[in-house]
Amino acid sequence: MTSVAIHQTHHNHEHEADEKAAFGFWIYILTDCLLFATIFAVYAVLRPATFGGPGPAELFSLPYVLVETFLLLTSSFTFGMAMLGRQAGKPSRVLPWMVVTFVLGLSFVVLEVHEFAHLIAEGHGPQSNAFLSGFFGLVGTHGLHVSCGLIWMALMMFQVSRKGLTAPVARKLFNLSLFWHFLDIIWIFVFTFVYLMGAI
């Protein structure tokens, strides 16, 4: 076997390991989907139980939520740009896009926390009625996921800048991209089922 061939098999092995790791992470994402499905179901069941209090149409501001949605959508796109940089093998094209994604994600979380704080200050906290418990449970779980994604992203930015795009770093970056796009999809459903359908 020539050294080229050895290198080739080694490369294939690594590639296979990468694919296995990505598939494992994909399975995790799908189980997370099930978690969200159950809390979506809880929200849908509890949604009419406002205990005489205001419903979603009175409580939520659609333009505000549209801004949140665009922040998250754009962050999904900018993370895609970072993935293009990863494909080109250029950390210098990955890092700036990750910074942009991080800032967009952080703005989303800040807006959400502000919305929650506003609702609680107005006396519509999660303990007011079953509908609001369901709302804070669902939207809060998503927000918690985004926050974890942000911590992970900060760690990955550190790793990319320190180690460059080594195989393990590139693999983790790919998994983070799956996670980030997945959260964007979950948000689309929150936007549709909680906010838009709440306003109809």
Add this chain to the structure above:
Amino acid sequence: MHLSLRTYITGFAASILLTLAPYMLVTHHLASKSSLLVGVVAAAILQLIVQLGFFLHVDLKPNSRTNLLTFVFTGIIVVIIVFGSLWIMHDLNYFMMDPIMNISH
């Protein structure tokens, strides 16, 4: 798997469109209540397909077939959980509140 700028831009543009369209429909009350509901849900499902295809790169090629299959399986479970819960809870509410049933017992 080869990623291209074009894929991401198409996906992004489609996502924005599929977000703005239902938003406009709802804020301007451009249709009856039931058709609004249908339109909004249809936009969300289209958006799901767009993002799966353009951002998560799930497609019908053989090497991502397992990803697609596991996803479809999860989708079935999700539908059972959500609609099953709604159905059961709706029936439960119905039977708990029906006065005739309470009298006949």
